[in-house]
Amino acid sequence: MKYTSFRSSHFAALAFAGVAIAAVATSQIDAQSLPPGDLPFGVYDPFGDYSDVSGVATEHLFMPWEDVFLPSLAEAEVYTKARGRNLLVTIEPWTWSRDERNSAKVLQKGIADGSYDDTMRTVCAALATVDVPMTIRWAQEMDDASGQFIWSGWAPQTYVAAYQKMIKICRLAAPKAKFMWSPLGNDSMASYYPGDDYVDVVGLTVFSLQPWEEAIMGRAQSFDDIFGPRYARALQFNKPIVIAELGYIGDSAHVGAWNAAVRDTAQNYPKLTSINYFNQQEVYPWPNGFGLPNWRRVANVLN
Numbered sequence: 001m002k003y004t005s006f007r008s009s010h011f012a013a014l015a016f017a018g019v020a021i022a023a024v025a026t027s028q029i030d031a032q033s034l035p036p037g038d039l040p041f042g043v044y045d046p047f048g049d050y051s052d053v054s055g056v057a058t059e060h061l062f063m064p065w066e067d068v069f070l071p072s073l074a075e076a077e078v079y080t081k082a083r084g085r086n087l088l089v090t091i092e093p094w095t096w097s098r099d100e101r102n103s104a105k106v107l108q109k110g111i112a113d114g115s116y117d118d119t120m121r122t123v124c125a126a127l128a129t130v131d132v133p134m135t136i137r138w139a140q141e142m143d144d145a146s147g148q149f150i151w152s153g154w155a156p157q158t159y160v161a162a163y164q165k166m167i168k169i170c171r172l173a174a175p176k177a178k179f180m181w182s183p184l185g186n187d188s189m190a191s192y193y194p195g196d197d198y199v200d201v202v203g204l205t206v207f208s209l210q211p212w213e214e215a216i217m218g219r220a221q222s223f224d225d226i227f228g229p230r231y232a233r234a235l236q237f238n239k240p241i242v243i244a245e246l247g248y249i250g251d252s253a254h255v256g257a258w259n260a261a262v263r264d265t266a267q268n269y270p271k272l273t274s275i276n277y278f279n280q281q282e283v284y285p286w287p288n289g290f291g292l293p294n295w296r297r298v299a300n301v302l303n
Contacts (some may be wrong), residue, residue: 037263042088042276044245049279049298051083060088060244060276065119066095070126077130086133088180088244088276091123093139093151093166104150111162120166124173137180137203137244138166142192144184148284156191167198182244185230193237201273202234203244208258210250211302212290220254223261224268231269243275247295255301 034041034055042058043050050056059080080087093116094101102110110116127134142159144152151159167179182203183189193199206227210220227243234241248258265272281294294300 035259035263037265039263039265039272040274041263042086042274043279044276045279047279047296049296056083056085057274058088058276059083059085060090060278062090062092063123064092064094064096065116065123067097068123070123073126073130077132080132086135087130088135088137089127090137090140090182090244092149101150104154107150108154108158108162111165117169120169121173124170124177127177128174134174134176135178135180135201136170136174137182138170139163140182140203140244141184141205143186143189145186146284146287156188159192160194163192163194164198167194180242180244185233187233189233190236196237196239199237199239201240201242202237203242204230204234205245206230206243207246207278207293207295208248208250208254209286209290209293210248210254212286212288215290216288220250223258227269231272235271239271240273241269241271242273245278246275247278247293247300249293249295249300250302252301 034053040057041055042060043056044060044062045051059076061076076087093107093111107116124136127136139149139151139159139162141149142152142154142163147153151162154162163181170177170179178200179198180201180203181194181199182205183192185204185206204227206223208221208223208226213219213221231241243262246262248255250258262275277295277297279296281296281299282292285291286293
């Protein structure tokens with residue numbers, strides 16, 4: 001749901017326009033200690049806040065399928081192997097050069113007529129060379145209505161056909177990878193389900209912005225308030241469930257309550273297998289004039 005062009009002096013860019021992973025970090029251990037609990041914890045961490053923090057199970061990378069320098073994935077392999085982490089790789093079917101992005105119509109046509117087959121094959125074959133356990137997540141949050149993504153809000157049958165084609169090609173090119181179908185978690189998510197043969201795990205998105213919730217919804221939302229309905233919708237697919245993107249901002253009580261809840265979930269959410277924190281400031285405006293929330297855990301407690 002939230003993206004960045006990964007420009008920072010604190011880490012080495014691993015690819016043109018996007019595949020990046022932290023190379024240098026000064027850990028702030030109080031802010032970056034993991035929330036309590038046993039559930040595996042992963043992180044999207046472009047600033048490297050978690051590079052020296054033990055107990056992180058998964059490193060989350062984002063990459064566009066255009067303009068990406070694929071040989072740089074070797075550095076991602078070295079980084080994750082050195083820390084004993086798995087990889088979650090989100091592939092976005094566009095370029096991160098905003099002025100050069102095509103439209104939903106062009107993307108739909110290109111996938112349907114085979115114009116993107118070589119792109120799919122090339123990206124997945126490059127990922128297959130990375131000797132780290134990997135889950136691939138393609139064209140996430142297709143049920144989002146905000147207009148952020150050119151692949152969201154399609155007619156369900158159009159998205160399903162595109163997703164199935166991508167997974168068929170990618171399974172041949174990267175046979176060891178697992179594949180995550182990852183809706184936002186809205187009421188319409190089931191209409192985009194591509195079928196059991198194309199999904200190994202279901203990913204969901206969970207963000208809490210306390211000031212927005214109090215202003216628009218009337219009260220702050222708990223982890224159960226936001227995640228519970230999405231989890232209930234995902235149960236129908238009988239797949240392992242992962243929180244692919246997680247972030248929360250608020251006063252110390254709000255953040256403390258979320259910290260206490262997100263990894264202590266076995267009783268209420270037995271199908272939830274891991275969570276992945278989105279440790280980066282938002283770049284797509286939050287609705288109702290709430291700007292660009294900073295989900296980064298060194299900044300997510302408001303005074």
